[in-house]
Amino acid sequence: MDTRPALSGYAFADTPLDRADKLRDDVAALLGLWPQARILIVDDEGRAHADETGQAMVVTGTQLGGGPGAAIFLGLREAQAWFAVRADVVSFEAPQRIDLRRAAATWPAFEAGVFALARALLHWHAGTRHCGTCGGAVEFRRAGYQGACTQCGREHYPRVDPAVIVAVSDGERLLLGRQSGWPARRWSVVAGFVEPGESLEQTVAREVYEETRVRVRASRYLGAQPWPFPGALMLGFEADAEPDEPQVDGELEAARWFGVDEIGEALRREAAGDDGEGVLLSSPISIARSLIEHWYMQRGALA
Template identity: 65%
Template sequence: MPASIPTFSGFAFVAQPLDRADPLRDDADALARHWPRARVLVLDAEGLAYADEHGQPAALTGADIGPAPGTAIFLGLAGEQAWFCVDATQVTVEAPGRIDLRRAGAEWPGALSTAFAYARGMSWWQARTRFCGVCGGPIAFRRGGFIGHCAQCGNDHYPRVDPAVIVAVSDGARLLLGRQASWAPRRYSVIAGFVEPGESLEQTVAREVHEETQIRIDACQYLGAQPWPFPGALMLGFRAQADGAQPPQVDGELEDARWFTREEVGAALARDGHDDGEGLLLAPSISIARALIEDWYHRG
């Protein structure tokens, strides 16, 4: 075991975030001045980003694209350079390849994959906010893409994220992991679920763990968060304690749940994503789920 406990980190989509430069969203003239030199991420209807022949982000500027589409989303600033994202259907430029966000999280520099995750969440929200949920009127986007305004009833609509808890439950010696039927054989992960109206995060942790495994936790502690735009979640990471005498039981949502020993988890971490056909498989290294498992393991 290492002598010191590592900082809770290592997952994707949180490194070197852009300065969101909120005041600029109201300044259409300033955004127009920034556009020609701006870095632009182009995303297609599936949320894939334009990439070069090496799978890296296509180095496109506003000048490469031409006039800014009305649906261009102002993401913020990196130093003096503005960043935008645009819908591929609104531009005429092409690129040799496309890349999905999970692959980008593993292969792109942290700042770039973080910007991609931000763009992915915003573009997904815009694509699903075409009409007003109050009156059905058409939506026009304002403030650099951050407000959807209904011309018919005047209501404004704002970007949404869905908060979800994800929790490493331990009895001190073992870690509680579950699996969904759709996952690869032998893959298990920590317990997760969405926050419901009227709940605190701690209440959600207790409810989700019990609903999915029938385990009742004694206490929990917040550790950190990860944007997870698949399509629009924010994963809020916890660790929790429970009495290991409680046998996990599943009822529909999970296919299986069980307690795993430190030796079993350590062997899975040592495989580092390379499936040798035996033993436990864990969540990918880009995820907060993996970080929670590693945090539990290294704490001893």
């Protein structure tokens, strides 16, 4: 029996919001829900309105006035509706505006997940002004979840880009890489987008080999994280690989194997407050970090 712990602890993956698909076409029902609805306001830079403490400043439909209009219906939490609206279409100010990464680290999980959904959909709206087939103007329907070309009639839907992210091990060590644009000392697991005609397992093997020249023997799916920067779905894997010497060819600045002691030291140092020395691991809000911790826990259990 496989008793390995499930991945946990990363942001955006546990949002108990009922998407309530059937309500998206029910204008009367949405209008009735509007006065008591909770509404998240997001600006063109993807920042949400927040209060003096940095927590979500969520307003009601009564406070905003009017009706749903161009607001996006996100779903229901119990009987209360949640919407998202662009900051430039409402007359409402906030003490501050914060980005999604900060919200993921400081807001309750539910509000951070709602923000992630709102940001992803609003980003899609912003990038879908014209039809990719004929160039006609796109108008949004179904409470913001469907675009329709006013010229050729083509339907458009929110885009989600699948990507694999993988903890690669040779049985004793963990493979990590770093990109040149990352903060100094930061290392993380290998990741890459799925290409047409590939299975996820094929993507794992290809991406790991392309970025590090390490050969994957087998891989196993562990969990997923929506990653709305702006619209990826990170599919987490662990993989067994040959103990090849990592080589990089430009996608990564560096890649190397890390032992259990090195990973443990990095985790302990961060828990105690980073001292400015040694390796920095992926952000705690990411599935990348959960994959690293999962590998470390497994090695600790087997030691």
